[in-house]
Amino acid sequence: MEFFKTLSSDPRYTVLAVLLVTLLYNFVTSTTAVSFIFPILVTIAAGAVIELALWHFQKRPLAIPLSAIVTSTIISIVLTPSFTSIHFSLGAVAIALLSKHFIKIGFSHVFNPANFGALVITAVNGMLQSWWATSNPLLSALLGLVVVWRINAWFITIPFLATTLLLNLTSMLFTGSFNTTLLIGSVTAGTVLFFSTIMLVEPMTTPGQQKAKAAFGIIAALISFTLSFLLPEFAFLGALAVSNLLVTPLDNFFTPKPANV
Helix, strand or coil: CHHHHHHHHCHHHHHHHHHHHHHHHHHHHCHHHHCCHHHHHHHHHHHHHHHHHHHHHCCCCCCCCHHHHHHHHHHHHHECCCCCCHHHHHHHHHHHHHHHHHCEECCEECCCHHHHHHHHHHHHCHHHECCHHHCCHHHHHHHHHHHHHHHCCHHHHHHHHHHHHHHHHHHHHHHCCCCHHHHHHHHHCHHHHHHHHHHCCCHHHCCCCHHHHHHHHHHHHHHHHHHHHHCHHHHHHHHHHHHHHCHHHHHHHHCCCCCCC
16 A cells, blocks of 8 residues: 555656656567667666665665666667667766766755766767657657646746747748748657656756746757757757756745845
8 A cells, every 4th residue: 555655646656657658659669669678678777776876875775766767768768779889878877877966956966867967978979869769749748748747847848848939930930931840840849748748847956936947948948949059969958957057046036035024
């Protein structure tokens, strides 16, 4: 009974279930994805071992390393998992988990771990970033909505998508290159939906205030749009990393100030 209570109260189980459904769909529908099964399992296992080792050295009680499993799974989706490049995936996982434990403000880690690990590895080898399991926009949308609903992240995802749509519309009108298909695709592509509903909304590295959440989503969209022209391979990952640095300032800015007595 206690297990099912934990299962229903911890949103990480929801995220993990969504990720596993995403992987299962791709394994069933793509012959190429089948070859990714073992590299993904190795990557996830490595993440779990690294997390347990860090807990051991920190003298923390051992438990299921759920966050590490989620992080490793996301990295396996963002990067192309294969045995020829598995050292990059393992490196991304190690960087992600080390950043969570050692790059902190107070007791909270600064960067979304999976995003940070994938970002560093992208800087080393940008060819590995493929978001290979996000090719079905409808699946990404449905599963992403489950996560957004579960953690009540509407104030982040909706402003991000709305701002992205508005920026692309403005750009198209300004350059005289309006294209309805491309405009709709800017917010309905599987990669965009996976990023905005699963990675962008990670609770530990996003603001707590509703207005700050909306500002966080808007800022992430502005940075992502800008980087899509300057450094397209860093558009999403770079935008989230920079936005993570602004979480505390945003929360402080939007925290209601006490009235003067």
